Amino acid sequence: MKKIEAIIKPFKLEEVKDSLADLGIEGMTVSEVKGFGRQKGHTEIYRGSEYTVDFLPKIKIEVVVADELAEKATGAIVKAAKTGKIGDGKVFISTVEEAIRIRTDETGDKAI
Amino acid sequence: MKKIEAIIKPFKLEEVKDSLADLGIEGMTVSEVKGFGRQKGHTEIYRGSEYTVDFLPKIKIEVVVADELAEKATGAIVKAAKTGKIGDGKVFISTVEEAIRIRTDETGDKAI
Amino acid sequence: MKKIEAIIKPFKLEEVKDSLADLGIEGMTVSEVKGFGRQKGHTEIYRGSEYTVDFLPKIKIEVVVADELAEKATGAIVKAAKTGKIGDGKVFISTVEEAIRIRTDETGDKAI
Amino acid sequence: AGSPTLEQRIEDLEAYINNVDRPSGDASKIKAPGPGHNAWQMVSTALVLFMTLPGLALFYGGLVRAKNVLSILAMCLGITGLVSFLWWLCGYSLSFGSGNPFIGDLSYAMFKGMTPGGVGAGYWWISDYIWAMFQLTFAIITPALIFGATAERMKFSAVMLFTALWMFVVYFPMAHMVWSTTGFMCGPLNADAGIKAIDFAGGTVVHMTSGWSALILCMILGPRMGFGKVPMPPHSMVLVMVGTGMLYVGWFGFNAGSALGADAIASNAFTTTFLCAAIAGLVWALAEWMLRGKPSVLGFCSGIVAGLVVITPAAGFVTPTSAVIMAFAAGIIPFIAVMYLKKMLGYDDALDTFGVHGVGGTLGAILTGVFADPAVNSVVGPLKEGLLAAQFKAIGLTVVLSVVATAVIAFIVKFTIGLRPSQDAEREGLDTVDHGEEGYILE
Amino acid sequence: AGSPTLEQRIEDLEAYINNVDRPSGDASKIKAPGPGHNAWQMVSTALVLFMTLPGLALFYGGLVRAKNVLSILAMCLGITGLVSFLWWLCGYSLSFGSGNPFIGDLSYAMFKGMTPGGVGAGYWWISDYIWAMFQLTFAIITPALIFGATAERMKFSAVMLFTALWMFVVYFPMAHMVWSTTGFMCGPLNADAGIKAIDFAGGTVVHMTSGWSALILCMILGPRMGFGKVPMPPHSMVLVMVGTGMLYVGWFGFNAGSALGADAIASNAFTTTFLCAAIAGLVWALAEWMLRGKPSVLGFCSGIVAGLVVITPAAGFVTPTSAVIMAFAAGIIPFIAVMYLKKMLGYDDALDTFGVHGVGGTLGAILTGVFADPAVNSVVGPLKEGLLAAQFKAIGLTVVLSVVATAVIAFIVKFTIGLRPSQDAEREGLDTVDHGEEGYILE
Amino acid sequence: AGSPTLEQRIEDLEAYINNVDRPSGDASKIKAPGPGHNAWQMVSTALVLFMTLPGLALFYGGLVRAKNVLSILAMCLGITGLVSFLWWLCGYSLSFGSGNPFIGDLSYAMFKGMTPGGVGAGYWWISDYIWAMFQLTFAIITPALIFGATAERMKFSAVMLFTALWMFVVYFPMAHMVWSTTGFMCGPLNADAGIKAIDFAGGTVVHMTSGWSALILCMILGPRMGFGKVPMPPHSMVLVMVGTGMLYVGWFGFNAGSALGADAIASNAFTTTFLCAAIAGLVWALAEWMLRGKPSVLGFCSGIVAGLVVITPAAGFVTPTSAVIMAFAAGIIPFIAVMYLKKMLGYDDALDTFGVHGVGGTLGAILTGVFADPAVNSVVGPLKEGLLAAQFKAIGLTVVLSVVATAVIAFIVKFTIGLRPSQDAEREGLDTVDHGEEGYILE
Ligand SMILES: Nc1ncnc2c1ncn2[C@@H]1O[C@H](COP(=O)(O)OP(=O)(O)O)[C@@H](O)[C@H]1O
Numbered sequence A, B, C: 001m002k003k004i005e006a007i008i009k010p011f012k013l014e015e016v017k018d019s020l021a022d023l024g025i026e027g028m029t030v031s032e033v034k035g036f037g038r039q040k041g042h043t044e045i046y047r048g049s050e051y052t053v054d055f056l057p058k059i060k061i062e063v064v065v066a067d068e069l070a071e072k073a074t075g076a077i078v079k080a081a082k083t084g085k086i087g088d089g090k091v092f093i094s095t096v097e098e099a100i101r102i103r104t105d106e107t108g109d110k111a112i
Numbered sequence D, E, F: 001a002g003s004p005t006l007e008q009r010i011e012d013l014e015a016y017i018n019n020v021d022r023p024s025g026d027a028s029k030i031k032a033p034g035p036g037h038n039a040w041q042m043v044s045t046a047l048v049l050f051m052t053l054p055g056l057a058l059f060y061g062g063l064v065r066a067k068n069v070l071s072i073l074a075m076c077l078g079i080t081g082l083v084s085f086l087w088w089l090c091g092y093s094l095s096f097g098s099g100n101p102f103i104g105d106l107s108y109a110m111f112k113g114m115t116p117g118g119v120g121a122g123y124w125w126i127s128d129y130i131w132a133m134f135q136l137t138f139a140i141i142t143p144a145l146i147f148g149a150t151a152e153r154m155k156f157s158a159v160m161l162f163t164a165l166w167m168f169v170v171y172f173p174m175a176h177m178v179w180s181t182t183g184f185m186c187g188p189l190n191a192d193a194g195i196k197a198i199d200f201a202g203g204t205v206v207h208m209t210s211g212w213s214a215l216i217l218c219m220i221l222g223p224r225m226g227f228g229k230v231p232m233p234p235h236s237m238v239l240v241m242v243g244t245g246m247l248y249v250g251w252f253g254f255n256a257g258s259a260l261g262a263d264a265i266a267s268n269a270f271t272t273t274f275l276c277a278a279i280a281g282l283v284w285a286l287a288e289w290m291l292r293g294k295p296s297v298l299g300f301c302s303g304i305v306a307g308l309v310v311i312t313p314a315a316g317f318v319t320p321t322s323a324v325i326m327a328f329a330a331g332i333i334p335f336i337a338v339m340y341l342k343k344m345l346g347y348d349d350a351l352d353t354f355g356v357h358g359v360g361g362t363l364g365a366i367l368t369g370v371f372a373d374p375a376v377n378s379v380v381g382p383l384k385e386g387l388l389a390a391q392f393k394a395i396g397l398t399v400v401l402s403v404v405a406t407a408v409i410a411f412i413v414k415f416t417i418g419l420r421p422s423q424d425a426e427r428e429g430l431d432t433v434d435h436g437e438e439g440y441i442l443e
């Protein structure tokens, strides 16, 4: 199985979720992260002190899929998450050796 | 070494932690995530507008263990996290090539 | 490519970020996590009930780098994050098969 | 007037207790503000300011998404400063100078001719200064109410400019027409009023003007990005409830303070306000319970505010039992407006300023005509006949003025400095974009 | 009574200043409410409502876990609406209609026969309406206190039903017995009182009834899931402290307002309240510091509330120095109850309603008997002898009534609509389950 | 004094309305507190306590990082308890006992000789007890202000010890010198005052002492770890704004309450306070807008507080128009101090206590000398000539006393129990270290 980790802009989550659902992928895990990269942050001033917030809010989507689905899923995510502006984010793909569904002890592709 | 990622129901954290401790695993990293899957969410209504919250709060446990411990640890997690109800979550296992303890520069199994 | 996951003490984030920047690594993803390990937590008392908080706030840095950069990056992180006190954290290294920059569809080392 | 006799001096003292004019007039040895009445007026003024800072700021602030909470707070703070300055400069004078039936004059500009010990401008025993400050708190909260409808998508600069213009075109004239002795709609005080309507504490001046202006402004502004598609839940129901509690408590100053003395009418207004709000909150929540399955905290809060809005024009004119009846109307009719009417018409009244203040204010003005009782307040007697018709006329005039003026002002602002931020700015949130701050930095 | 002489009219005016009855009675030319006293009564009423909305809501709301914060807010809002309606309908009349020593009658149902200008029902110079509203605020906060003990595990519907029944069986009778001129335990006003006890502002009526009822109810309800195993820390100590500040400030209305006039007794009550609360907070925190190693914000807040509870029945009867002494008792005895007694007995009094209000209220009733001073308040003189015994009798009657009635009502609710939500619901949290809302949506 | 004539009795009643002394003195039939004035004094006292609990606690608490929010709350709560105890014990007596020009005596220790009905200690018609409580609220908030400068890095035990010493060496003497009839700097009441200065509500006693003490203390304490390197943004601008609103509303008690009666002077003070604060907030935000690009919520809040500080010594002495002029100074000069002066000098005045209260208080004291107007308040007349010089002398004395005393006390604390926590403790945050609690537990 493959684990697809996508770092995307927060407001793109719904679209990405839907496009994955279209592929029949109805499970994923999402977390709030802060991203640092080319995209520039904003400046905040509180009385005397001014500073730039360069860690920007991003959403990280983790979805584990069967090998054969990986490419399709990746493509769907990239397509849905794209705005063309700096800061759209990344997708990383790696291997997962085993998956288990806690409720049923099912393993492998059946687990996801 | 193996990295075990478990997505569980939040109220199961203590039990899972204890069952890992029983195996002598006294280190882990935990984060709050939101899960999307078969388990249905709840509906919220604010005046006119009604919507369903389908991202459910989950806890993600990451624990890196020596290869020989991986199976035992996985079993312990699955056992402790199980309620038998939809939404119990998943366990994913993957390979970690190297681990370093920052404090001591120890590497490999000694680091964890 | 390699994925470096570092669990560090929160107040070390800036230093780690800067030391990576010195290596020309200008992208990373950061999240707040809670760590459990040798480092002891503190005790809180609310009226009658007293309990120990043994999950401590940590910062998790995820950075994907080209293979040749992995060692240097790891070293830089360890050096910057070290205080020598229990709880400094860990670094874990694993393999990433593919990376894609959503904005440009670039893949591989060019994507990061 | 020579020096008063003992009996006249006693009559003056009795006049203080009974909150009526000093029989010996200028000769009176007690021309200063009357302590009990003046104390209550100062308390009321503080309470109404409390309704805006922080009451309304929290009520509205909790209802928006976290990224826009500071834009609401800044709106309340900015309006407080701007309107206070205008009020001192000429606003008070334009509202309460005699002028003509539609607008005052500049005789009190910069509080000219007013003195610390002066009384009578507002009522017999309260300080003229406190009267001016009490009215200022109303002038502050009214425009602030409008921007609930436009929340999360209007530039701070546009909010300020709109407010400055709106005060001159809508608020000052309305306050003058309804509450000044020479006002066109001031039934109780102006024998020659064109429309002999009554409005105890601001159903038309405050709630109808803000509510109807809000409707037009949010239509001209257009809906928030993603309105109807992405969920936009309140970021903190806790703040909403805190704000509601503050509005409720502060409203005693708003309504009972409008008696301009700690007298029987104030006591009546206090009582009708208390009952109508509490029960309207319950009714709204019960309506939700029956029609939507669950009674919500937002339902209770919305009902309380609706109850307060509806009783405002009636507080000193109706009996407690009438207030209870009005509470049922207040809990149901704005509920329907917010739950169904808004969906039907599809405008994005973000925080339901129109649904609660526009609809509730209009409802209150009508019910005041229905329930006003001479046994409660003697001013009702001579006006009772034909009162309901007068109320409808006042409603008509208020709606027309608010709607037309708001439309004109909104387009002026739109084509000068513009009303809305860029799409990226709206997406990022107004707090960092307009104010360079974040509401919460918890890590 | 013919028209009064000049001297009588002067005497009437002096009576206003001194807050005593008008010598010329019905003939008086100043039969209206007295501005200074009535102003203070309106302020006090607003302050006591502020104690519940949002004071208590925040104090309790901050102490629960985030998933249940709205259930506390909804409880306070729901009770405010329900009790206000009942109060207007018959509650006020059942409490203060003459009736018999144990309960009033329906003579004032729906405020029948009451007028805006009416005075004397509560005291000489305050409006009857405001008296009714002032008492209403007490009737609202009392049941709300109970549900601190049952927090995080009682259905909203059960809270509402329990409250409706409890008001009739416990609150209205208690208010009548202790504060009505015909009441069985009303020492100061009822010469034929069966128990000649004194309770200045509600030690028995408010704090003992709620505290002891809370104990029984939380025992019948059973502990929260995971009680004693999983940590259940307050989700926001900031809200707890804000609520404490509001309770403290509002309590000046509760205690000094119970003088029913801005007079010497009010001044005394204000002073004893201020000192007892501030110092009890310090004492509680110092006790923690010595016994637990750290002074906590929750310790300060708990001590302040305990100090307020303990001084409540005594505020207008004891000297400031007695209040300081009582502060030490208030900072230590409830502290012990909360820290150790609760653990020993093992019941889950979630927010320590019994530990603070039950224990503190009982302690206050006793210390009132000890420290009440005729030099402070003349009503004490004739009752002083045998007062302590009378206080114990009043305590006994109050405890028995609260305990028995609560047990009966609790079982009625349990076997009709049920008291507790399902286990899944309790685990998910009452906010989404009972109200379909979340307290905070920060991302 | 035999029993007064009808005319004298009428004069006494008129004296109540006019808030002057009873002509018939001890013989008067109305020696009790005057209801209207006393009611206002009780309200004002409650309002000023509200400024600290929870007003200042939220204003300061929101400005620190989340890990230290409770340390601010505990500071406010601890000071409230400690100072209340000291005040009852001897603080009130040392401040207002006749004693000598620099300090009072122990004649009122433990409120000896005071009675519930007593009047005259503060003013003609307010209860002596309420006068003592009103002054207590000032004694509480003054030290609490100091610890804004030292936020996030001073041990709770050190805060408590410093406060205990500082009250005796700085506050009690200053309160005596400025406000006691025998005080060295009490121009209005003491004909033999060494410095005939005026301070209506505490520019020197409250804001200058706390502001200048804060400057010295934060310098001795040293900056926070990472100051200037790591960002230390306010963790909740929402709390800051809520606190500001509470401070604003409470300040009406602070300033208008300092008239010691609900009279013309109170009305004037209320009005100047309202206008100066609102407009100063606007001015500060506009200054930011022009110089930094964006008007911030913190800018509005800072300006409001600065406006309140600047008007404090002048509130009952200047006209509304002067207050508007002062608002511009209040919005600009502290702004410059906070924005630029602090950076230049490099001290870590964490929450800008010096920048706002020290600079603003000094500015207010000067402007009071400039704008004080006999037409507003008759006490100004005889003092007007040479007033500005007297104000400067008072400023000098206040600064010297505050600076020297603070330095000495700070070193005493430093070398006994120590001022700062360990580096690890400071990094972890004071909430868990000093109080064993967390401000928020949201998951
Ligand atoms: N090397 C990396 N490792 C992990 N995450 C990265 C890396 N580089 C970028 N990211 C994540 O991707 C996000 C977007 O990257 P950025 O350089 O800002 O824009 P773009 O994706 O258009 O190149 C960053 O905010 C960060 O969260």
Ligand SMILES: Nc1ncnc2c1ncn2[C@@H]1O[C@H](COP(=O)(O)OP(=O)(O)O)[C@@H](O)[C@H]1O
Pocket: A026, A027, A028, A029, A030, A062, A063, A064, A065, A101, A102, A103, A112, B007, B034, B035, B036, B037, B038, B039, B056, B058, B085, B086, B087, B088, B089, B090
């Ligand atoms: N393919 C997946 N990749 C990553 N996480 C998943 C995936 N499928 C499910 N999850 C996680 O597991 C949780 C439980 O899955 P769900 O389908 O709701 O119930 P069950 O575990 O009983 O099948 C989800 O909330 C989500 O966090």
Ligand SMILES: Nc1ncnc2c1ncn2[C@@H]1O[C@H](COP(=O)(O)OP(=O)(O)O)[C@@H](O)[C@H]1O
Pocket: B026, B027, B028, B029, B030, B062, B063, B064, B065, B101, B102, B103, B112, C007, C034, C035, C036, C037, C038, C039, C056, C058, C085, C086, C087, C088, C089, C090
């Ligand atoms: N086996 C593990 N798997 C994942 N994370 C771990 C593991 N062991 C420790 N950690 C993380 O590293 C942090 C520091 O570990 P700890 O044992 O406290 O100190 P040290 O790093 O000095 O050994 C922990 O808080 C936890 O977040």
